[in-house]
Amino acid sequence: MLYETLRSLFRRPVTVEYITKPGRMVPVPERFRGKLTYDRDACIGCMLCVRVCPGGVITSAEERKVAFNISRCILCGQCAEICPKGAIKMSTQFEIVTFDKNGLIVK
Amino acid sequence: MVVERNVEKEVEVEYARLRIPFGPVHPALKEPVSLRVSVRGEEVIDVDMVLGHVHRGIEALAEGRNLIQTLYLIERICGICSHSHTTCFIQALEEIGGIAPSERALYLRTLIFEMERIHSHLLLLGVMAYEIGFDTLFMFIWHVREKILDLFEKITGNRIHHAMNTIGGVRWNLTPQIASEINSCMKEMEKAVKYVRDIFTDGTVEKRICGLGVLDYSEALKLCVVGPTARGSGVDIDVRRDHPYAAYNDLKGNFSVITRRDGDVHARIEVRVLEIFESINIIRAILEKLPEGPIRPEENVLRLMRRIPEGEAVSLVEAPRGELFYFVKTDGKGGLRRLKVRTPTFSNLIGLKSMLLGCEIADIPVIVASIDPCLSCTNRVTIVDQRSGESKVVSLDALRRVVREK
Amino acid sequence: MNAAIALIISFPAVLLISLLFEGIDRKLHARMQKRIGPPVIQPFYDLIKLFNKGRVIPLTASVRVFEIMPMIAAAVSLLGASILLSGILFGLSMIGDLIVVMYLLAMSSIALMVGGSASGNPYSAIGFSRKMSMMIAYEVPMFIAVISVAFGSTPSLAIDRIIKFQANLGLPLAASRPSMSLAAAAFLLCMPAASSAIPFDIPEAKTEIIYGLLVEYCGPYLALAKIAKAASNFALTLLASIVFLYIPSLLWENAPLNSGISLSLCLTTALLIMFTTMTVPRTILARLKIGQALKFYWMVPLTLSLSSIILSAAGL
Numbered sequence: 001m002l003y004e005t006l007r008s009l010f011r012r013p014v015t016v017e018y019i020t021k022p023g024r025m026v027p028v029p030e031r032f033r034g035k036l037t038y039d040r041d042a043c044i045g046c047m048l049c050v051r052v053c054p055g056g057v058i059t060s061a062e063e064r065k066v067a068f069n070i071s072r073c074i075l076c077g078q079c080a081e082i083c084p085k086g087a088i089k090m091s092t093q094f095e096i097v098t099f100d101k102n103g104l105i106v107k
Numbered sequence: 108m109v110v111e112r113n114v115e116k117e118v119e120v121e122y123a124r125l126r127i128p129f130g131p132v133h134p135a136l137k138e139p140v141s142l143r144v145s146v147r148g149e150e151v152i153d154v155d156m157v158l159g160h161v162h163r164g165i166e167a168l169a170e171g172r173n174l175i176q177t178l179y180l181i182e183r184i185c186g187i188c189s190h191s192h193t194t195c196f197i198q199a200l201e202e203i204g205g206i207a208p209s210e211r212a213l214y215l216r217t218l219i220f221e222m223e224r225i226h227s228h229l230l231l232l233g234v235m236a237y238e239i240g241f242d243t244l245f246m247f248i249w250h251v252r253e254k255i256l257d258l259f260e261k262i263t264g265n266r267i268h269h270a271m272n273t274i275g276g277v278r279w280n281l282t283p284q285i286a287s288e289i290n291s292c293m294k295e296m297e298k299a300v301k302y303v304r305d306i307f308t309d310g311t312v313e314k315r316i317c318g319l320g321v322l323d324y325s326e327a328l329k330l331c332v333v334g335p336t337a338r339g340s341g342v343d344i345d346v347r348r349d350h351p352y353a354a355y356n357d358l359k360g361n362f363s364v365i366t367r368r369d370g371d372v373h374a375r376i377e378v379r380v381l382e383i384f385e386s387i388n389i390i391r392a393i394l395e396k397l398p399e400g401p402i403r404p405e406e407n408v409l410r411l412m413r414r415i416p417e418g419e420a421v422s423l424v425e426a427p428r429g430e431l432f433y434f435v436k437t438d439g440k441g442g443l444r445r446l447k448v449r450t451p452t453f454s455n456l457i458g459l460k461s462m463l464l465g466c467e468i469a470d471i472p473v474i475v476a477s478i479d480p481c482l483s484c485t486n487r488v489t490i491v492d493q494r495s496g497e498s499k500v501v502s503l504d505a506l507r508r509v510v511r512e513k
Numbered sequence: 514m515n516a517a518i519a520l521i522i523s524f525p526a527v528l529l530i531s532l533l534f535e536g537i538d539r540k541l542h543a544r545m546q547k548r549i550g551p552p553v554i555q556p557f558y559d560l561i562k563l564f565n566k567g568r569v570i571p572l573t574a575s576v577r578v579f580e581i582m583p584m585i586a587a588a589v590s591l592l593g594a595s596i597l598l599s600g601i602l603f604g605l606s607m608i609g610d611l612i613v614v615m616y617l618l619a620m621s622s623i624a625l626m627v628g629g630s631a632s633g634n635p636y637s638a639i640g641f642s643r644k645m646s647m648m649i650a651y652e653v654p655m656f657i658a659v660i661s662v663a664f665g666s667t668p669s670l671a672i673d674r675i676i677k678f679q680a681n682l683g684l685p686l687a688a689s690r691p692s693m694s695l696a697a698a699a700f701l702l703c704m705p706a707a708s709s710a711i712p713f714d715i716p717e718a719k720t721e722i723i724y725g726l727l728v729e730y731c732g733p734y735l736a737l738a739k740i741a742k743a744a745s746n747f748a749l750t751l752l753a754s755i756v757f758l759y760i761p762s763l764l765w766e767n768a769p770l771n772s773g774i775s776l777s778l779c780l781t782t783a784l785l786i787m788f789t790t791m792t793v794p795r796t797i798l799a800r801l802k803i804g805q806a807l808k809f810y811w812m813v814p815l816t817l818s819l820s821s822i823i824l825s826a827a828g829l
Contacts, residue, residue, distance in 0.1 A: 001243070001244075001306060001309065001797045002793070002797050004247075004302075005243060005545040005546070005793075005796050005797055006545070008544070008545055008546070008547045009541065009544050009545050011547070013543075013544060013547050013548055013549045013550070014250050014253075014547040014548070015547070015548050015549050016549075017549060028260070029260050029261040029264070031260075031261065031262070031263065031264035031279065032260060032264050032265075033264040033265055033270075048407075048409060051173070051409060052173075052175045052176065052408065052409065053176070054172070054175070054176040054177075054178075054179035054180055055179075074179060074183070074268070075265065075268075076179045076182075076268070076270045077264065077270060077278075078175065078179065078270070078408075081278065081408075082407055082408065082409065090264070125635055125638065125639075126635070127635045127636065127639070128635075133723060134719050134720055134723055135719075135720035135721065146639075149639075149803065236799070237720065238720045239799045239800055240711055240712075240714065240718065240719075240720065240799050240800025241798070241799035241800070242546065242711070242796075243545065243546045243796050243797065244799075246546040246547060246548060247546070247547070250547060311712070311798050311799045311801070312799050314799075314801070314802075314805060315799055315800070315801075315802070467802060467803075467804075468639060468721060468722065469715070469718065469721050469800075469802045469803065470802075471721070472720045472721055
């Protein structure tokens, strides 16, 4: 134990500083499920996503489109999976926190 | 748990007797449980337990949702063994609906299952080191655990809530590249866990964990403890071997059930450390044997959900903490009529009292941590009032009333 | 008059250095655990934050005692450290100041004990009883070691006399005679317990009794308690470095007492002593139980210090 600790004294630490600048953040794998993105034009209004969403994130909006309240999202990715047109995708953006609650509503 | 009142004890007035509340908020506890401990000097002479601080009403919530929504709700019962919960639930659904997942899906389920066991056991070992005041070991172990979490992120897209299971299969496939990454990670893991095992047999650590919190064989049988807690007391049970599910029937030759006879904290830790090695073996066997084929049915989940008729089923899995039990009753319209979950911690907590009696104050956190309590799994509808010895069941309406008042 | 001014000057210096020492300790501890760790001036940030917080006094506490004791603790441990520092800086000393410093350091722990137990919290009560046992365990060998030093050097209890003795000898005291090495070993073994760092942080065990005595302290009071702890740790390491391991004595014959070089050498030695007796044990060991700690202290350091005093009486 003593040997291991003294050795790690002169090594680079394992932890990394949390850097908020985009492009310098810790890389995430490609399957990572982050904030939802919604392609409004591709949506055909089948409402399948509304029925599978466990968090009540997705509500129907005007013109047979849907609206997302991201603050309720649990990032399960079920809506992206069931969407027949691929209009909903999970991005790799993991910093969802914001001061503006209304900014989290995607239409 | 109802503890009998001891009339003599209340009459006894003793100057040196001190009653300390251990929890619900305490740095040694990851989750709230309240132990009311009576001590004389440093010795513990009585323990009362109060549960129910993190009751979330999940079973009732599940009854108001459809099956797919429930699947993700169930996953959030526990952050550590989320995959065990969904597997158990999905197994029950597949039994009711007569849907057979493909071989490859079963193997992938088992793979995530064993990786989850490694990460859960490492978490517990780290917490254990933290409880005995060994912060460096805690950091080292959690550094090892981070590798498994990175693998989870690569395979399923999330570190803890994997969202791996779906009706009739799994959602994410394994590419050859990820498979080789798992292989190399297992190599590192084996080395790191060997190092951890050596430290746990080190002098100062052994002084803190040997001969503590003894739960002997007959007591363990009587109290029906499960999982590593039972195996540490010599009770040879393991759902993976006794009632094989997923791919465990094929993998029977690749793992053995570890038991220790001492029944103390050290035995429970040793069982967990050795189980990590068994899990590594299983994962290697899975990567070798992994059959080809589809991972999920062609139909989409909503259609599959509608195919599930009215019915009921019981399902068992071996979660990292022990046997996990689900009773599922569907209503035939894509919803649930009743869901009952019995988590391993619920069985193990009962054993805690007989472990704690007679130990020192310094040992309480060590012993409590040694059963690996996962209390937010355990806290469900029944509330037991220990002081009066009566138990009452809180109805959903009463709960809703309380919630609205807040 | 001069002495009072010197003490007042060295007060802020002591505060600064002791907090820096704590910061370095935390940084090294983190790096040994493979973490980046806090910046070295983190203790200053902590103090600023704590002093800006509100005061909360529990209903069960006896208010006066609860409020005053952290101040006394901080004041006496700062005073103890400044006596040592001004001893090196200005060559100030008086008869028996070694005993005064030891007494002030014990006093600071006792003040925190009394203040903590005045809060009425059951965890503080347990912390009180544990701290009491621990103090009996480590103070006795520590005092015996110091007395043995007093016998073995001139004989004197004044720090400047001990320093001059080492300077004349051209050797640190610990290397001068077997009895002195034993005393130094006993003293250094008592350091982790006196600083209540991890193998012996039993009275403040975080996962067992939630910081014990400090459980009800918050805001400015906690800040004062932290200052008290940092200053007394610094005082202990400095004491060990100038009494047992006065390195400047190796370099020059009759080393100058009040020069900047000897001060910085002493501080470096103090830092090394802190690293070996506080940082390393707290990184590589698990917390002991109170019975095990008592057994260790009665077995090893007490025997060492007793044999040291017997040897020094025999003139070895």
